[in-house]
Amino acid sequence: MQFIDLQKQYLALKDKIDSRIEKVLSKANFIGGEEVGELSAKLAKYCGTEYCLTCANGTDALTLALRCFNVGRGDAVFVPDFTFFASAETPALEGATCVFVDVEERTFNLDADKLEEAIKETISDGKLTPKAIIAVDLFGLPANYIKIRKVADKYGLPVIEDGAQGFGGSIGEKKVCSFGDISTTSFFPAKPLGCYGDGGAIFTDNKDYYDLMCSLAVHGKGAFKYDNVRIGYNSRLDTVQAAVLLEKLDAFEKYEYAARNDIAKRYTQLLSGKFVTPLIPEKFGSSWAQYTLILNSGEERTHIQESLKKKNVPTMVYYPKPMHKQTAFSDLPDRSGKLQVSSKLSDTVLSIPMHPYLTAEEVEYIAKSLLEI
Numbered sequence: 001m002q003f004i005d006l007q008k009q010y011l012a013l014k015d016k017i018d019s020r021i022e023k024v025l026s027k028a029n030f031i032g033g034e035e036v037g038e039l040s041a042k043l044a045k046y047c048g049t050e051y052c053l054t055c056a057n058g059t060d061a062l063t064l065a066l067r068c069f070n071v072g073r074g075d076a077v078f079v080p081d082f083t084f085f086a087s088a089e090t091p092a093l094e095g096a097t098c099v100f101v102d103v104e105e106r107t108f109n110l111d112a113d114k115l116e117e118a119i120k121e122t123i124s125d126g127k128l129t130p131k132a133i134i135a136v137d138l139f140g141l142p143a144n145y146i147k148i149r150k151v152a153d154k155y156g157l158p159v160i161e162d163g164a165q166g167f168g169g170s171i172g173e174k175k176v177c178s179f180g181d182i183s184t185t186s187f188f189p190a191k192p193l194g195c196y197g198d199g200g201a202i203f204t205d206n207k208d209y210y211d212l213m214c215s216l217a218v219h220g221k222g223a224f225k226y227d228n229v230r231i232g233y234n235s236r237l238d239t240v241q242a243a244v245l246l247e248k249l250d251a252f253e254k255y256e257y258a259a260r261n262d263i264a265k266r267y268t269q270l271l272s273g274k275f276v277t278p279l280i281p282e283k284f285g286s287s288w289a290q291y292t293l294i295l296n297s298g299e300e301r302t303h304i305q306e307s308l309k310k311k312n313v314p315t316m317v318y319y320p321k322p323m324h325k326q327t328a329f330s331d332l333p334d335r336s337g338k339l340q341v342s343s344k345l346s347d348t349v350l351s352i353p354m355h356p357y358l359t360a361e362e363v364e365y366i367a368k369s370l371l372e373i
């Protein structure tokens with residue numbers, strides 16, 4: 001059994017994907033082919049934003065977004081403590097200081113009350129200028145943008161939505177990647193919508209940000225490619241990846257999103273009461289990048305992981321270390337007393353296999369194996 005079975009997905013979509021790729025190969029328009037434009041238009045429509053710019057990966061997407069807000073030295077960027085490193089690495093790379101904020105235990109996402117506390121604390125310290133908030137849609141579930149937006153507006157801060165894991169998720173009628181002033185996603189193969197290499201995208205309703213990011217992604221181009229008006233990057237999604245994503249987006253919309261939700265629902269039916277299962281708040285929709293249990297202790301987790309391995313059920317720990325415990329951030333002031341939920345989660349979370357091609361029998365087998373232990 002695979003943790004995320006990309007091969008099964010490829011076999012299901014093989015004919016369509018192969019013919020899309022062959023078309024790109026026969027035209028040899030490997031960079032900037034028509035599929036790239038077609039995909040950006042479809043992504044913007046799906047997410048409900050005015051603009052979408054594809055780029056090389058989800059990390060670049062965050063960097064390009066941060067550049068729009070002139071994030072740099074002396075600035076504080078508020079980042080959830082429980083996330084993938086790129087959410088914190090990108091503001092740090094711009095020279096800004098990350099202020100890590102604790103998460104809500106049951107949703108794994110940024111805690112808006114603790115966000116406000118951290119902003120107040122930063123203001124009263126007077127050393128850093130609060131500049132932006134990065135909220136992450138961890139494991140597929142959108143952060144609570146209703147609460148986060150209130151705090152952001154109160155302090156005049158922009159929100160960057162890191163939707164790398166959340167593509168397809170929703171709050172009410174609104175889709176993930178429409179909640180930030182700028183929102184980003186990743187098409188890394190294992191994400192809910194993945195390509196066959198690296199890829200990413202950025203979403204916004206703001207034309208000035210969009211234009212600036214289009215320039216930054218192509219070496220800071222001005223009127224044309226060899227007119228360079230600012231220092232930028234080389235960050236683009238190639239045509240083959242766009243072609244793959246066009247087919248995968250179709251499958252994602254038609255049935256994969258629903259299949260992920262059916263599997264998650266079945267896991268919860270079988271496991272709730274015996275395990276702490278993921279909580280999806282009212283009106284929220286998750287794309288289930290991960291199905292993550294909260295166990296009682298690190299020892300219990302090791303025992304369950306080892307026992308499941310013997311039964312051929314792979315598991316993963318996302319994430320074994322919160323941001324504030326990463327060596328790369330060891331020079332930051334110690335706020336560990338305020339980051340206890342993320343510390344606890346790092347010791348106790350366990351993700352079990354999740355992908356839209358898991359069979360009903362496999363789901364039953366995984367749940368049964370867990371219950372037996």
Ligand SMILES: *Cc1c(COP(=O)(O)O)cnc(C)c1O
Nearest residue numbers: 057058059084086087164186188
């Ligand atoms: C995967 C991921 C990223 C980075 O995406 P890449 O395409 O791998 O650069 C950023 N943030 C989060 C939360 C992620 O899970």
